[in-house]
Amino acid sequence: MGEDVQQRRLALAGGLIVAGLAILLRIALALKRRVKASSGKAQLLPGGPPAWPIVGHLPLLMKGLPHQVLGNLYLKEGYGPIVGLRLGSQRVIVVSSPAFAKELLLTHDKLFANRVRLALTDHLCYGFNKGVAFTTYNARWVWMRRFVTQELLSANRLQKLAHVRYDEMRKLMRSLHQASQGGTRAVDVGEAVGYMTADTTARLVHSTTLGEAATDLPEIVRRCVEVSRPTLGDFFPFLGFLDVLPKRRMRLVHDRLDKIFDSIIKERRRLMAREPPKELPNDFLQAMLSTGNSNTVEEEDDMTDRDAKALMMDIYGASMHSTKATTEWALAELLRNPECLQRLRQEVDDVTRRTVEEGGSDHATARGLRMDVVTVEVVQKMPFLECVVKEALRLHSAAPLLPSRISSADCKMDKYFVAKGTQAIVNMWAIARDPAIWEKPECFWPDRFEASSKMSFDAGGQHYEFLPFGSGRRMCPGMRLGLSTVQVILANFVKFFDWELPHGVSPSTIDMSEQFGVACNKKFPMMAIPKLRHSLPP
Numbered sequence: 001m002g003e004d005v006q007q008r009r010l011a012l013a014g015g016l017i018v019a020g021l022a023i024l025l026r027i028a029l030a031l032k033r034r035v036k037a038s039s040g041k042a043q044l045l046p047g048g049p050p051a052w053p054i055v056g057h058l059p060l061l062m063k064g065l066p067h068q069v070l071g072n073l074y075l076k077e078g079y080g081p082i083v084g085l086r087l088g089s090q091r092v093i094v095v096s097s098p099a100f101a102k103e104l105l106l107t108h109d110k111l112f113a114n115r116v117r118l119a120l121t122d123h124l125c126y127g128f129n130k131g132v133a134f135t136t137y138n139a140r141w142v143w144m145r146r147f148v149t150q151e152l153l154s155a156n157r158l159q160k161l162a163h164v165r166y167d168e169m170r171k172l173m174r175s176l177h178q179a180s181q182g183g184t185r186a187v188d189v190g191e192a193v194g195y196m197t198a199d200t201t202a203r204l205v206h207s208t209t210l211g212e213a214a215t216d217l218p219e220i221v222r223r224c225v226e227v228s229r230p231t232l233g234d235f236f237p238f239l240g241f242l243d244v245l246p247k248r249r250m251r252l253v254h255d256r257l258d259k260i261f262d263s264i265i266k267e268r269r270r271l272m273a274r275e276p277p278k279e280l281p282n283d284f285l286q287a288m289l290s291t292g293n294s295n296t297v298e299e300e301d302d303m304t305d306r307d308a309k310a311l312m313m314d315i316y317g318a319s320m321h322s323t324k325a326t327t328e329w330a331l332a333e334l335l336r337n338p339e340c341l342q343r344l345r346q347e348v349d350d351v352t353r354r355t356v357e358e359g360g361s362d363h364a365t366a367r368g369l370r371m372d373v374v375t376v377e378v379v380q381k382m383p384f385l386e387c388v389v390k391e392a393l394r395l396h397s398a399a400p401l402l403p404s405r406i407s408s409a410d411c412k413m414d415k416y417f418v419a420k421g422t423q424a425i426v427n428m429w430a431i432a433r434d435p436a437i438w439e440k441p442e443c444f445w446p447d448r449f450e451a452s453s454k455m456s457f458d459a460g461g462q463h464y465e466f467l468p469f470g471s472g473r474r475m476c477p478g479m480r481l482g483l484s485t486v487q488v489i490l491a492n493f494v495k496f497f498d499w500e501l502p503h504g505v506s507p508s509t510i511d512m513s514e515q516f517g518v519a520c521n522k523k524f525p526m527m528a529i530p531k532l533r534h535s536l537p538p
């Protein structure tokens with residue numbers, strides 16, 4: 001008993017000493033920054049609301065969804081478009097204007113091209129500086145990113161694999177029709193789209209569906225989202241050793257995913273041992289396993305099985321959630337705005353009819369694809385659809401806070417001094433709702449993006465008012481695939497189905513609350529009843 005009390009006292013004393021040293025270190029570093037700022041004739045960053053001792057501005061984030069709380073500092077509480085905050089022991093700048101976003105993502109792009117190391121990178125994924133999403137800016141990342149862009153996401157590659165996307169589109173429509181029992185029951189549209197994007201990604205990456213490798217996929221995806229929350233160590237790295245439980249939970253999910261990826265790779269290696277090279281699938285997995293894989297050494301342009309698994313994890317993680325979230329939000333906005341839905345339907349019907357009347361001059365026919373599914377080529381002729389998707393991306397960015405970056409050297413942003421090791425967050429949610437930039441910012445109004453309008457931005461990362469795919473070196477490499485997938489799904493949804501809301505729900509009562517997570521999703525699933533307009537493609 002006595003020993004127990006003594007041990008607790010020792011632990012408490014140890015804790016106090018660590019906290020005391022941390023505070024002293026913090027004061028010393030703050031003084032050093034002040035000296036550096038004044039010697040370089042720069043000013044210190046404007047601060048946010050008063051910080052709490054030790055935890056800094058962390059309690060602020062408990063007040064609501066992080067993008068909204070941080071965005072409202074600028075939009076409602078009179079703080080500037082750049083503020084310096086302290087989240088735990090981490091220095092963070094939050095940027096809420098296109099001008100500062102440009103300075104960060106263009107002027108200082110290289111300096112801020114490093115991602116932040118989090119518990120989930122080490123325990124759910126395959127570790128920091130593996131794969132392509134959670135890495136510093138280094139030669140290996142440059143090679144990996146080029147590899148993903150060329151072997152998976154190039155226009156040529158996507159064109160060759162178009163049939164996969166249309167197959168999965170047909171499957172999605174059949175599954176919705178079945179689940180709705182012939183148009184009589186409401187279905188969870190986002191969930192169905194999520195599985196469709198998972199299976200499409202799987203077939204693009206390794207030519208088999210995920211369902212074939214993992215029957216418990218829905219449960220694993222749910223667990224992935226649950227365990228991806230920030231941990232104590234993300235804010236206080238020196239306390240990371242206390243994250244025993246969250247790390248254990250991440251590990252358990254990681255192990256289940258690892259088994260699936262292992263089985264996919266093993267199966268391919270068996271095939272490689274059996275079949276001549278020309279009989280093997282010409283897919284991304286094959287490209288990864290053919291990089292001169294020594295499986296032990298890590299050369300810059302070589303890939304071990306672990307690297308291949310890390311890349312698969314990143315690609316699934318980055319593509320599934322954001323594509324699903326964007327499609328679900330866009331459909332929810334269309335159901336809330338029946339006149340937009342009607343206008344979109346008119347466009348889809350007109351363009352598809354014209355394409356057929358023109359004798360199937362559409363590329364799809366030339367390549368032997370069925371005309372019945374609206375294809376990527378056909379959606380390119382639908383300007384209103386493009387505006388609808390952009391407006392959904394503006395109001396409901398899958399990443400309302402662009403994933404944090406961390407600076408590799410001191411720099412100056414405008415007149416402010418930003419120290420090496422500062423994390424930077426661009427708040428797209430705030431920029432998208434700034435009435436100084438957007439007329440009626442809260443309104444779903446696709447026409448604002450019309451070609452003749454001064455807001456006819458594309459999403460390619462050059463217009464800092466509108467960055468749904470980010471910008472600069474770390475910009476989303478899957479933009480082309482993500483955008484066209486959302487467009488194709490929506491066009492087919494309105495072509496083949498009339499959409500009704502469940503009993504008791506009207507357009508004005510659809511709940512548009514957000515849930516912050518891997519992607520910013522609808523808090524409540526979009527339930528709707530799909531009623532067939534045309535017979536479905538076989």
Ligand code: HEM
Pocket residue numbers: 132133134145314315318319320322323326398399402403467468469470471472473474475476477478479481482483486
């Ligand atoms: C509508 C769908 C999508 C949206 C809204 C979206 C959005 C984003 C955003 C905002 C980023 C962060 C960019 C930055 O920090 O500047 C990102 C990164 C990334 N996205 Fe996407 N994305 C989508 C689809 C896809 C798809 C289909 C893929 C691949 C198959 C993909 C792969 C990636 C990867 C690998 C990264 C990390 C890039 C890096 O750190 O170098 N995304 N995405």
